[in-house]
Amino acid sequence: MVTPIAIVAGVGPGTGAAxxxxxxxxxxxxxxARNPDNYNSLVDEINKSGGKAIGISTDVSSxxxxxxxxxxxxxxxxGAGAAAAVFNASGRFARKPLLELTEEDMVASWEVSCKGAFLFSQSTLPLLLxxxxxxxxxxxxxxxxTGATASVKSNARMASFSTAKYAMRALSQSIAREFAPQGVHVAHAIIDGVIDIPRTKEWLKDMPPEAKISxxxxxxTYWNLHTQPKxxxxNEIDIRPMLEKW
Amino acid sequence: MVTPIAIVAGVGPGTGAAxxxxxxxxxxxxxxARNPDNYNSLVDEINKSGGKAIGISTDVSSxxxxxxxxxxxxxxxxGAGAAAAVFNASGRFARKPLLELTEEDMVASWEVSCKGAFLFSQSTLPLLLxxxxxxxxxxxxxxxxTGATASVKSNARMASFSTAKYAMRALSQSIAREFAPQGVHVAHAIIDGVIDIPRTKEWLKDMPPEAKISxxxxxxTYWNLHTQPKxxxxNEIDIRPMLEKW
Amino acid sequence: MVTPIAIVAGVGPGTGAAxxxxxxxxxxxxxxARNPDNYNSLVDEINKSGGKAIGISTDVSSxxxxxxxxxxxxxxxxGAGAAAAVFNASGRFARKPLLELTEEDMVASWEVSCKGAFLFSQSTLPLLLxxxxxxxxxxxxxxxxTGATASVKSNARMASFSTAKYAMRALSQSIAREFAPQGVHVAHAIIDGVIDIPRTKEWLKDMPPEAKISxxxxxxTYWNLHTQPKxxxxNEIDIRPMLEKW
Amino acid sequence: MVTPIAIVAGVGPGTGAAxxxxxxxxxxxxxxARNPDNYNSLVDEINKSGGKAIGISTDVSSxxxxxxxxxxxxxxxxGAGAAAAVFNASGRFARKPLLELTEEDMVASWEVSCKGAFLFSQSTLPLLLxxxxxxxxxxxxxxxxTGATASVKSNARMASFSTAKYAMRALSQSIAREFAPQGVHVAHAIIDGVIDIPRTKEWLKDMPPEAKISxxxxxxTYWNLHTQPKxxxxNEIDIRPMLEKW
Incomplete structure (x- = not known):
């Protein structure tokens, strides 16, 4: 019997940690995560509370x-197998008019959300299989x-982010179709709204808590996706807080 | 405190019963269900096993x-409130060339999937609120x-079914947007594949069980949607068996 | 050789007339059109300017x-054949909260946009073939x-309109798939914005003319679709004015 | 008055040349085009037949x-302005199982379809403005x-192509939204089918000519898009031959 583990890429103080x-x-x-500061305390927390965790400093784009x-x-x-792998990393986000976007902005976003997701998939799929x-x-x-509004809607000044997120969605769908017959469940989540994390504390301050995603x-929800039988x-789910306009 | 109940329209031997x-x-x-035969034994089963159920013969299109x-x-x-309401009814299904479809075919499908869903929503929303x-x-x-492949893809000879299912999806999205700010969670499920029920026993017989949806x-999955917090x-989810082509 | 004619349903002072x-x-x-006032002067205009036109008072929902x-x-x-048939009719539009919508509102919209489109298609397809x-x-x-924003987005309080328009889009796609192999070209146009017609004269008054669709x-654009070769x-096109937000 | 020119990137023996x-x-x-062989004879042909053309060897990914x-x-x-700019280039296409795809395959596709489209847009937009x-x-x-089926559907073993094509569609939509208010018309074409070019001569040989796109x-169709008024x-159009399944 294979020991099943879970692998989470892109652990920060928000979705990844949760x-x-x-x-x-x-x-x-x-x-x-690239920076061990992003997972060190969480690794301790999990290990102290009866779980088992390790952190690995990783640049998913390399x-x-x-x-x-x-x-x-x-x-x-x-010899472990993977019970679950969650790609939650996101690249640098440059909200700029198109004529001010640099090639580096475009590359930086794609390197994480598409190439990183690809590299992570190639390494996790053998363990998932x-x-x-x-x-x-x-x-x-x-x-x-983990996708975003920008995975399905590409607004003005969002090109660096949305091109990478659209690409990641395509990757997810292609892998889903290729590996489902072998029993691997692939899902893409459209996170449509502001996630309630320390960095967004000041956002939507005048709104009730139901304006942000927990x-x-x-x-x-990811766990529930994981428990679905064959x-x-x-393969795709959207998630938004009750006060989100869409 | 309100007594919360669950209401399921369209109970037959498949999804509705489950x-x-x-x-x-x-x-x-x-x-x-229209025909009490579709729920009588299930009502008994639930009541005998410690639950509480009643059946009501209902034509959702009236x-x-x-x-x-x-x-x-x-x-x-x-004075009860509704914790959950599931619209699972589906009209008569006429797979015919367009020139052979009758007005009655078109009406029959719409009467259940769209008008029925509308009437059911109007009656359940006050209880949900x-x-x-x-x-x-x-x-x-x-x-x-409960939607279907035909809620998002309209194939040849499927017009009576797909027009009604597209319409139901529109209804779901409109209600979701109107009532989310009041705390009602509305979801549309695209059931993409053959559900494993007595009626489909002979379908896909040469395939493994993972070719049909349970x-x-x-x-x-519906229960898990229900447990999502505010x-x-x-608001939308797709569901297919691992061997489905899509 | 067949005499090819064009048939336009839903002629008013806007798109249909153009x-x-x-x-x-x-x-x-x-x-x-139902009301001959909607086409009488246009029939005269076309006949006087060297074309040939007739008007027929028609309730497409009957x-x-x-x-x-x-x-x-x-x-x-x-013995004429149809070179083109354009379904441009639209039912009564009830923008209301869901709990105030009546069954008649739902029916009225569907009767034209879906059943009417179906009846029109069944009668024109033999001529197109x-x-x-x-x-x-x-x-x-x-x-x-002729579709609308509401053919692909179903906002709050738009359920009577959007259910009918989603349904019409499904109809269009199903017919497109069934009849293309026989050489009939079916297209659905998503008209996304306010059309510049007498009825909308007061709308968007503070905006430049490019805020409305001509x-x-x-x-x-419809003519150009018609000229596409086999x-x-x-099969689907969107149309919006340059100042439309989308 | 500005001299308006048209710029076409990705000229080969198919769509670009047409x-x-x-x-x-x-x-x-x-x-x-990268290789002058791809445009030299066409430049001659246009210049000899009364038009004006120049070819420039260009690597759009650089x-x-x-x-x-x-x-x-x-x-x-x-001092010329651009009346039209068409991005028709496509990268190397690696149809492979995901575990056999190389990072280079992923990069090569993105470099042309997304980064190339971005660089081309940044250079043409000032001329279009x-x-x-x-x-x-x-x-x-x-x-x-110029998009493809893979711009909206990501099949198994198509990840290198579809990620890049989804990304290009996102780019197109973002630019469309940003620049429409300034009068630039941006359109994305989903070319859904095999284009009838020398390279595909042997494909679908047993089918009538209407199985391929001209x-x-x-x-x-691109010209007709260009003639649309403000x-x-x-902003999006699909194109397929009458015998295509979709």
Whole structure:
């Protein structure tokens, strides 16, 4: 029997942390972020509260860094399979008029949201397939991508972000179609609204709390996607707070 | 404190029954179908197993019949609010070349999927709003519509079905936008594939079980939608079995 | 050789009239509206300026009325085929909160936009097929449906309109898929914005003229769709003025 | 008065050449391709038949190369504005299982379809704006992107292509929204099917000619988009041959 673990890329103080906490209730979790400050305290928190977590400093846009990270996973959890992998990383966000956008702005966004998602997928899919082929697995192994409003709507001055997010959605759909017949459940979540995290504390201040999305709510929804059986895969979901206009 | 109940329209041997069983674990349930044969044994089953259920013979396409049904609900559960309402009814399905479709085919499909969904919504929304305004409510009251592949793709010879299903999706989106600010969670589910029910037993016989959607899986997904907090509403979800081509 | 005519349903002072004028440059045109006041002066105008037009008072939501109208077409143009048919009718529009919408509001909208479009399609398709099978035909026969923003976005308080418009889009797509292999070109136009007609004169008054859609512009776009060859069918197009937010 | 020119990037023996020929009837045209073999004979053909054309060897994925190309345009047509710019380039296409895709495959596709489209847009938009501000301009200046089925559907083993094409569609929509108020018309064309060009001669051989899209048909449709007035902008269009399944 394969040891199933959960891998979360893009752990900061918001969705990534909430997802890690939620999946840590069921699996050892691997937390990835470029800056260890983004996961260190959470790793401690999970390990102290009876879970198992490790953090790996990873630049998802670098194939060397991603390979190295998965090498460490293999050392730490030899022969493990992945029960879940969540790609939650996002690149630098340049909201600029098109004529002021730089090539670097375009590249920076794509490098994380599309290339990073691709590299992460290539490294996690073999681990997800290993879990899929293990008859004792409780839930189908699940690969989830965190998208945004900009995954389906490309507004003025959002081109660097939306091109990368549209691309990530395409990646998710292609992988979903290719790997579902092998039992891997792939889902793309359109997070449509402001997530309630320290960085957005001052946003929408005059609105009630239901104007922002709860990171824990997202995490619970991701967990529920993970528990869907092979007969009932959801490949795309939208999530917004009750006061969001759409 | 309002007594929260769940109301399921369109109870047959498939999704409707599964949804009723799932929500009966938490709430008294009202089962609606035109033909009592479609719910009688399930009502017994739920009542015998510690739940509470009543069945009401209802033609959702008739405003008189719907009004009468909600009158009975009020008699049976005076002052109750709705925790959840699921519209799962579907009209007669005429797969025909366009030139052979009759006006009656078009009407029959619309009468259930669009007008029926409208009448059901008008009667359940006051009950859902009552629950929404009750601070002791555990989960935001939820109105779920069961859609199909034909809700988003309109193939040749499917016009009577797809026009009605597109219309129901429009209804769902409009209600979602109007009532979310009042705390009602509205979701539309695109059921993309063959549901595994007695009627479809002979379909896809040469395929493994993962070629069909599990009605229980749909019910569990609906329940999970219901448990989403006000900060985290999903308004549309797709559901397909792992072997479905899409 | 078949005499090709153009048939426009829903002729008022806006899009329908502009479309009729444009197609009258190439074909005899049949104008349909419930109230002859909507087409009488236009019929005169076209006939005086060297074209050929007739008007037929038609209620597109009534199969008897539609049948009678096509009977008159056959009398007036015996053996004619249709080069183009444009469904431009729209039902009564009730912008109301959902709980105030009546069953009649829902029906009235659907009767025109969906049932009317269906009846019109059933009567025009045989005429379009006749033209398609005539090797001397210059352009593939074309069936165009006039949609709206509400064909793809269903806002709060728009349910009566959007359910009918979503349904019409489904109808268009199903017919497009069924009849393209026989050479009939079906297109759906999403008219996204306010059309510049007498009724909307006071709307957007503080904006420049580019805030509204030109009916003549729509007509020219429809004509251009009509001229596409069999190798190059457009099935959906959006149209908005340059100052429209979308 | 500004001299309006047309600029076509991605000129090969198919759509690009047809578009160049069509726009050369009205404007001097600039043809861009990496390999001059792709445009040399066409430049001759246009110049000999009374038009005006120049070819510029350009790698659209290189900002230096694009800058250099637009420097040459300025030398050749000093002070010119752009009446139309068509981005028709496409990167290397790697149809592979996801686990066999290389980072280079992903980059190569994005470099042309997204970064190239971005660089081309940044260089053409000032020229398009110049035309937009010239009151004597006949048609609103137009920027058209050639998309594909993979711009809206991401199939298995298509990830390198579809991620780049989804991204290009996002780019097109963002630019459309930002620049429409300044009078620039931006359109994205979903080319859904096999284009009838020398390279695809052996494809669909057993099918009638209506199974493939005509490059000339696309060019005519692009021209028709270009002639739309400011009141009537189409931002997205699909194009498929009559025998295409969709």
């Amino acid at each position: 997802v890690a906490r939620r999946f840590a209730k069921a699996y050892p979790v691997v937390l990835m 194939s060397d860094s991603v390979k190295s990270a998965f090498g460490k996973i293999d050392q730490e959890f030899p 290993k879990t899929a082929s293990d008859a004792s697995t409780k839930y189908p192994p699940t690969l989830i991508f 990171a824990d709510g997202i995490a619970e 007969t009932t895969f959801t | 949804v009723a069983r799932r929500f009966a674990k938490a709430y008294p349930v009202v089962l609606m 405003s008189d019949s719907v009004k009468s049904a909600f009158g009975k609900i009020d008699q049976e559960f005076p 009552k629950t929404a305004s009750d601070a002791s409510t555990k989960y935001p009251p939820t109105l779920i519509f 009605a229980d899986g749909i019910a569990e 900060t985290t509403f999903t | 479309v009729a004028r444009r197609f009258a440059k190439a074909y005899p045109v049949v104008l349909m 199969s008897d009325s539609v049948k009678s109208a096509f009977g008159k077409i056959d009398q007036e143009f015996p 006749k033209t398609a099978s005539d090797a001397s035909t210059k352009y593939p026969p074309t069936l165009i449906f 009916a003549d512009g729509i007509a020219e 190798t190059t069918f457009t | 578009v160049a020929r069509r726009f050369a009837k009205a404007y001097p045209v600039v043809l861009m 900002s230096d190369s694009v800058k250099s190309a637009f420097g040459k345009i300025d030398q050749e047509f000093p 110049k035309t937009a501000s010239d009151a004597s301009t006949k048609y609103p200046p137009t920027l058209i992107f 490059a000339d048909g696309i060019a005519e 009141t009537t902008f189409t």
